[in-house]
Structure formats: C-alpha cells, structure tokens
Amino acid sequence: MRRSLSLGIILAAFHLSTFAQNDKVINFLFPVKTDGIENKVTSVFGESRGDHFHNGMDIASTGEPVLAMAEGKILYSRFGEDDPFGEEFGTGNSVWLDHGNGTYSSYYHLKDGRFPGLLEERLVAGGEKIAYTGNTGHSSGAHLHFVLLKDFGKTIQDPMKVLPIVDDESPPVIGNLLIHHDEYKYSQVNDGDNINISKAFPVTVGIQDAGKKPGQRRGVSQIQISLNGQLLKKASFSNLHYEKGEWKNSEGFPFSELYFKDQYLVGHLDFRNGENVIKVLAWDFRQNLTEKTFTFYVSRIR
Numbered sequence: 001m002r003r004s005l006s007l008g009i010i011l012a013a014f015h016l017s018t019f020a021q022n023d024k025v026i027n028f029l030f031p032v033k034t035d036g037i038e039n040k041v042t043s044v045f046g047e048s049r050g051d052h053f054h055n056g057m058d059i060a061s062t063g064e065p066v067l068a069m070a071e072g073k074i075l076y077s078r079f080g081e082d083d084p085f086g087e088e089f090g091t092g093n094s095v096w097l098d099h100g101n102g103t104y105s106s107y108y109h110l111k112d113g114r115f116p117g118l119l120e121e122r123l124v125a126g127g128e129k130i131a132y133t134g135n136t137g138h139s140s141g142a143h144l145h146f147v148l149l150k151d152f153g154k155t156i157q158d159p160m161k162v163l164p165i166v167d168d169e170s171p172p173v174i175g176n177l178l179i180h181h182d183e184y185k186y187s188q189v190n191d192g193d194n195i196n197i198s199k200a201f202p203v204t205v206g207i208q209d210a211g212k213k214p215g216q217r218r219g220v221s222q223i224q225i226s227l228n229g230q231l232l233k234k235a236s237f238s239n240l241h242y243e244k245g246e247w248k249n250s251e252g253f254p255f256s257e258l259y260f261k262d263q264y265l266v267g268h269l270d271f272r273n274g275e276n277v278i279k280v281l282a283w284d285f286r287q288n289l290t291e292k293t294f295t296f297y298v299s300r301i302r
C-alpha cells in the first residue's frame with residue numbers, strides 16, 4: 001500500500017514536470033532590429049503568392065544582423081557555398097532553429113557566408129546573431145522572410161501572434177469587386193451597376209492593408225463576406241495546417257477557396273435576378289476593421 005502510494009507520487013511529479021515543459025512559454029523577439037518596424041513589415045502571414053500561401057512574414061532589410069527569435073538548437077542551415085554550381089533554392093541561404101516541443105523558426109534569403117559555428121550542434125541564445133539579411137533565392141529586394149512552425153512543422157503560425165506589437169492605425173482598404181469570365185478576362189462591378197449574367201462565375205474582391213509607408217500592400221488577418229444577407233465565408237489567416245496533401249487555414253479553407261488571381265475569392269456565385277448585395281468586412285493584424293457593401297442589379301440572361 002505504502003509502496004504504491006509513493007509510486008503514485010513519483011508518477012504525479014513526473015507528469016507535472018512534463019506538463020510544465022510542454023507549456024513552457026517562449027518569448028519571441030523580432031529577428032531584426034526593431035526601430036520603425038511598422039514601416040519595414042512589407043508582407044504578412046497568409047497572403048496570396050499566386051498559387052500558395054505566404055507562409056511567413058517579410059521585413060525589408062539589407063545587410064543587417066539576423067537574430068535568433070528565441071533560444072534554440074541549430075536544426076539546419078543551407079548556404080549557396082554548400083553547392084556553388086547547383087541551382088539556388090527559393091529560400092536562398094537559410095537557417096532553421098529548433099526551440100523545443102516541436103517549435104521551429106526559419107530565416108530565408110540570407111546574405112552569403114555562413115557564420116562560424118552554424119554547423120555545430122549547439123544552443124543559440126535568443127537574440128544571438130545568426131546571419132545577415134540579404135536577397136538570395138526567390139527574392140526581389142533585400143528582405144528577411146521568417147517562418148514560425150509548430151507541431152514539428154505540420155502547423156505554421158502567424159509570427160505576429162507571438163511577437164511584440166507592430167503599430168498600424170490604418171484600416172484595410174477594400175478595392176474592386178471583379179467577376180471573372182475566364183482565367184484572363186474579368187469585369188469590374190461598381191456599386192449601382194446593372195449587369196447581365198448567364199451562369200455562376202468566380203467573384204473576387206481586392207483587399208489591402210496599407211500601413212503608414214506609401215506603397216505598402218499587405219494582406220489582412222481576417223475576412224467575412226456575405227451575399228444577400230447570407231454568410232458566405234469567415235476566414236482568418238492566423239495559422240495554416242497540413243491536411244490531406246494541402247495547407248489549410250484555421251477554418252479548413254485551402255488556398256484555392258480563399259484566393260483567385262491574387263484577389264480574395266468571394267465565391268463562385270450564381271446571382272439572383274434583381275438586386276444583389278455583397279458585404280465585405282476585413283480586419284488587419286491590429287484588428288482595424290473596414291466594411292464595404294456592393295449593391296448591383298442583375299438581369300439573368302440565357
């Protein structure tokens with residue numbers, strides 16, 4: 001009896017310690033120096049990249065130190081020098097860190113020249129310099145693309161959710177509503193338009209989150225779209241998970257159900273005869289909200 005009780009205490013103690021370890025809160029830091037970071041964030045998590053999601057965050061930076069986002073072990077690094085005659089990877093020079101419990105961070109497009117010690121199996125401190133920002137791989141303009149992975153890489157998280165707050169007082173801008181006739185042809189639908197339509201077509205809306213800096217065209221964090229008072233979709237871009245061969249957002253939408261031709265996909269809509277109303281709500285990463293309603297009149301034709 002006594003024996004089994006003490007065993008019970010040992011097991012409970014063991015359980016508590018693993019639990020504490022799994023629940024360890026990691027404090028993440030920006031992987032580049034943070035002065036004016038709100039102007040340097042050029043792309044956010046979950047944006048469209050033609051046929052796939054943007055799986056990280058982009059910070060415009062040239063030749064600045066790249067800092068480990070948290071303490072971690074070096075998992076992997078790849079630099080052009082490893083295969084100087086080979087084709088360059090899309091990621092360019094990259095470093096991956098393992099922060100424990102299946103959490104990884106990765107850093108792309110780094111400047112040539114691997115830091116000494118990056119091939120060793122060792123611990124890197126949070127904030128330790130691991131590379132310089134560059135423009136290697138598929139990159140137009142020097143920037144750091146960084147990714148935060150969980151569940152040993154099966155989930156990708158919006159890094160913004162764990163990093164210190166980035167300012168943004170400007171709400172998203174909702175632009176054009178388009179009806180796509182085919183891959184290349186579309187017509188724009190303006191509020192109050194009369195349109196003739198024969199069948200269902202893909203309908204998209206352009207949404208951008210412009211920050212303080214002119215020319216910033218970032219994606220949004222959440223959208224909600226309804227047609228004639230009926231909710232069509234509510235989708236957020238806070239994480240992606242790999243399921244049945246493709247990446248899906250938190251609500252289970254794959255890329256093809258969220259984007260079309262680099263615009264946000266409203267749906268493949270078969271409008272009713274007469275008045276139709278599409279209402280779009282978009283939130284940016286600071287929860288600034290923009291709402292826009294398109295009201296137009298449809299004549300069904302054969």
Ligand SMILES: [Zn+2]
Pocket residue numbers: 043054056057058144145146
């Ligand atoms: Zn990127």
